[in-house]
Amino acid sequence: MMKIKKSTATKSIILTLALIFLYLPIMTLVVYSFNDSKMVTIWTSFSFKWYGVLIEDSAIIKALVTSLTIAVMAAATSVIIGTMAAFVMVRIHSFTGESAFMLFMTAPMVLPEVVTGLALLLLYVTLGDFIPAFADRGIAAIWFAHVTFCSAYATVVIRSRFLELDTSIEEAAKDLGAGPLKVFFAVMLPSLMPAEVAAFLLSFTMSMDDVVITSFIAGPESTTLPMLIFSSIRRGLSPEINALASIIIFVASIGTFIGWLSLVRKQKRIAADVAKANAEAKAEREKILLGSIRS
Numbered sequence: 001m002m003k004i005k006k007s008t009a010t011k012s013i014i015l016t017l018a019l020i021f022l023y024l025p026i027m028t029l030v031v032y033s034f035n036d037s038k039m040v041t042i043w044t045s046f047s048f049k050w051y052g053v054l055i056e057d058s059a060i061i062k063a064l065v066t067s068l069t070i071a072v073m074a075a076a077t078s079v080i081i082g083t084m085a086a087f088v089m090v091r092i093h094s095f096t097g098e099s100a101f102m103l104f105m106t107a108p109m110v111l112p113e114v115v116t117g118l119a120l121l122l123l124y125v126t127l128g129d130f131i132p133a134f135a136d137r138g139i140a141a142i143w144f145a146h147v148t149f150c151s152a153y154a155t156v157v158i159r160s161r162f163l164e165l166d167t168s169i170e171e172a173a174k175d176l177g178a179g180p181l182k183v184f185f186a187v188m189l190p191s192l193m194p195a196e197v198a199a200f201l202l203s204f205t206m207s208m209d210d211v212v213i214t215s216f217i218a219g220p221e222s223t224t225l226p227m228l229i230f231s232s233i234r235r236g237l238s239p240e241i242n243a244l245a246s247i248i249i250f251v252a253s254i255g256t257f258i259g260w261l262s263l264v265r266k267q268k269r270i271a272a273d274v275a276k277a278n279a280e281a282k283a284e285r286e287k288i289l290l291g292s293i294r295s
Contacts, residue, residue, distance in 0.1 A: 026249060033242035040237045050243040060228060060244060067208055067225040070139055074146035075203035081147070082154030082199055083192070089155075090162040106156065108149035117216030120145050124217055137219035145217050146210060150203035157202060161195030 032040055036047035054060060085105050108116060128135035165188065173183045189196075211226045218227060229241055 030246045033246040050239040054240050054243045063225040063228040070143050071204045071207040073143045074150050074207040075200045077147045078150035078154040078203040079200050081151040082158045085155045086159035086162045108152040113212035117213040121216045138222045146207040154199035157199040158195045
């Protein structure tokens with residue numbers, strides 16, 4: 001008994017230290033975002049001053065809109081490409097060039113971002129004479145670049161879900177006369193939806209967070225939020241960046257809480273349905289047993 005208590009206490013201490021190590025710097029950043037001083041490490045008084053400065057900063061607002069636009073476009077495109085690639089990998093078991101296809105779909109996950117960024121830069125320089133979007137290096141160029149690596153992660157996530165699907169349901173739908181498109185959108189896609197959402201969120205986060213690849217290909221009029229933050233930190237820390245980071249943390253925390261809450265409600269609903277089904281089955285067995293005794 002003492003060993004179990006010591007083991008539990010040790011695990012609790014290790015978990016607490018790990019959480020402090022991970023979240024103490026974040027909490028410190030949030031606290032200093034309410035500091036009135038221009039020095040980010042010297043506390044003077046509580047103030048919302050830097051949040052007001054942040055709202056009035058047109059450069060940050062423009063960079064935020066640019067990053068959100070690119071991230072949504074890249075995530076949506078990556079999910080579509082990832083779904084098609086996962087379908088090919090799982091349902092088409094053997095075809096010419098299968099190994100090469102899987103290699104090229106997952107290669108961006110292991111390639112260094114510097115190599116990917118340099119390769120895309122050379123590609124854009126080559127295609128710039130023929131396609132204006134690549135020559136301008138605006139939102140379209142960054143979107144295309146982000147899709148190249150986000151689609152690889154989306155494919156892995158969706159493929160793992162594809163492997164767990166029950167093909168008997170699809171076969172039953174086909175036997176009832178449903179065509180391939182009807183089977184995909186009415187049967188497969190709802191089953192894939194959790195993986196689709198996870199792939200979208202992962203791709204969105206990676207696109208919003210990218211600095212290295214974007215810095216290679218972004219033009220002067222297409223600065224993203226991570227690039228702006230990185231360049232401002234190189235010039236010196238500003239409490240305005242603390243305020244921006246605090247807002248991002250708050251939004252991410254709200255989204256995580258909503259996701260956790262929906263998951264808990266879904267688990268409770270499933271548990272209630274299972275309990276109801278068990279109760280109905282038990283009542284049916286008792287009814288049958290009572291009928292057999294009377295007869």
